[in-house]
Amino acid sequence: MQLLISTIDRAVAGIGKTGALFLPLLMLTILLNVILRYVFRIGSIELEELQWHLNAIVVMSSLAWAYQCNRHVRVDAFHSHMSVRVKAVVEILGVTFLLFPFVWLVSDSAWTIFGYSWKLKEGSPMPSGLPARYIIKFVMAAGLSLLFLQGISVLLKAVKSLLHPSITTEKS
Numbered sequence: 001m002q003l004l005i006s007t008i009d010r011a012v013a014g015i016g017k018t019g020a021l022f023l024p025l026l027m028l029t030i031l032l033n034v035i036l037r038y039v040f041r042i043g044s045i046e047l048e049e050l051q052w053h054l055n056a057i058v059v060m061s062s063l064a065w066a067y068q069c070n071r072h073v074r075v076d077a078f079h080s081h082m083s084v085r086v087k088a089v090v091e092i093l094g095v096t097f098l099l100f101p102f103v104w105l106v107s108d109s110a111w112t113i114f115g116y117s118w119k120l121k122e123g124s125p126m127p128s129g130l131p132a133r134y135i136i137k138f139v140m141a142a143g144l145s146l147l148f149l150q151g152i153s154v155l156l157k158a159v160k161s162l163l164h165p166s167i168t169t170e171k172s
Helices: 002-020 023-038 046-069 085-122 132-161
Strands: none
Touching: 002 023, 002 046, 002 132, 023 046, 085 132
């Protein structure tokens, strides 16, 4: 079980850190777009779409990593006062009945949309837009699938914590 947890966590962290490397490029794209639009009155569909695509890459590659690092939205007012055992039970129930069904449904739809886009070799509907829109649709589907995998890791850690509370640390 620990090997599976470690493998998922390493893959998720690696992909998340790689995705975070796109942030400076995203910031530069936004800055260039703003300067061109408001200083020189030049609009650029390519920069607008590039901005959206870079944002999608950052978010979808880092979503599972944020969950792994416990940087996701949580009601900490309650969570911080729970025992390790209660936290594990809440995590198991939350992952099983909330995260998994939602992510399964959305990622299944995302993979279907990607497949359709791939078959069409979909590009931007704008004449000067970016080609190969299916690439970003792949990124979205893959990011959701990565979140599902991280959910498996979180679930296994919670089960491990519930079964062996004395040997499980808060970080694992």
